Amino acid sequence: MERITSVPGSTYFYYPRLVCVVGVLDQAKETCNFAPVAWATPLSSAPPLYGVCLSPRTYTHKLVLQAGEFTINFMAHDDAGIVAAMGKLSGRLTDKVKELGLALDPPDALRTPTLARAYASAECLLVARHQLGDQTLFAGEVHSIRHRPEAFDEAGVLRPERVAPLLYLGAGRYLSADPASVVSPAGTG
Ligand SMILES: Cc1cc2nc3c(=O)[nH]c(=O)nc-3n(C[C@H](O)[C@H](O)[C@H](O)COP(=O)(O)O)c2cc1C
Numbered sequence: 001m002e003r004i005t006s007v008p009g010s011t012y013f014y015y016p017r018l019v020c021v022v023g024v025l026d027q028a029k030e031t032c033n034f035a036p037v038a039w040a041t042p043l044s045s046a047p048p049l050y051g052v053c054l055s056p057r058t059y060t061h062k063l064v065l066q067a068g069e070f071t072i073n074f075m076a077h078d079d080a081g082i083v084a085a086m087g088k089l090s091g092r093l094t095d096k097v098k099e100l101g102l103a104l105d106p107p108d109a110l111r112t113p114t115l116a117r118a119y120a121s122a123e124c125l126l127v128a129r130h131q132l133g134d135q136t137l138f139a140g141e142v143h144s145i146r147h148r149p150e151a152f153d154e155a156g157v158l159r160p161e162r163v164a165p166l167l168y169l170g171a172g173r174y175l176s177a178d179p180a181s182v183v184s185p186a187g188t189g
Contacts, residue, residue, distance in 0.1 A: 012170025019083055019166045019174075022052050023071035023121075024063040025112050026091060032104065032113050033091030035060040036083045038168045039135065040072065048142040050124055053135040059092040064138055068126045069110050072140075073118035077164035077176035082117075084172065109144035119163045120147035 006013075020040035026033050039053035050072055054061040064070050075083055082100055089096050096102065103116035107123055114121035124140025151163045158165060164176040 015170045016167040016175060019075060019168050020052060021073040021075060021083060021086065021115060021118070022054070022060055023073055023112055023114060024060055025067045026063055027066065029095065031095050031097055033060055033063055034073070034086050034096055034102065034115065036087045043139055049127065049139050050122065050142055051137050051139045053137050055135055059090050061136060063091070064126060067112065069112055069124060070126065070138070070140055071112045071114045071121055071123050073115040073121040075115070075117065075166045076119055077166050077174065079117055080166055080174040083166060105146065108146065114146060119151040120145065
């Protein structure tokens with residue numbers, strides 16, 4: 001089979017990725033800022049840790065350092081337009097909550113609101129940060145999780161036939177998961 005050699009950065013070879021919207025308090029402006037990240041990952045189950053990679057150029061990076069906590073919000077495919085807009089604007093210049101008419105849910109455990117439209121969200125306390133190349137990996141301990149009741153089955157697995165998760169393909173393109181493609185090969189799961 002033919003294979004082409006390419007240099008890092010020339011393809012989105014590690015996409016698609018689940019979009020995670022990071023929410024953070026902007027105490028000075030008495031609002032909350034939201035920025036989508038594709039570079040986000042669970043890091044540990046005990047304690048529950050979730051990591052988000054932010055460029056120091058983002059306003060969210062500065063706010064996470066100030067606030068010491070953040071929320072993670074997972075959106076449906078229908079919200080691609082709003083997520084793309086959050087990624088174009090910067091909280092430095094624009095109050096995204098007002099500009100995009102974002103409805104917020106109050107926090108359960110910490111101080112940062114979550115996005116009401118998210119099918120799942122969690123409040124994270126900043127416990128570590130590492131500078132890795134041109135990004136900072138912020139590790140947050142998950143203190144509270146909220147989700148729409150129809151989104152997950154009794155095993156805690158997302159029901160793609162009820163909620164179409166928003167995946168980022170790269171270069172401004174989004175997609176979702178086809179529920180008809182779900183398979184459970186024998187002897188697994
Ligand atoms: C789908 C998507 C994924 C993104 N992933 C990241 C990411 O992983 N890390 C990052 O620093 N910026 C990422 N960005 C860019 C930020 O969201 C963007 O710079 C945003 O405007 C930052 O807002 P802020 O200045 O209010 O923090 C992404 C944008 C989009 C639309």
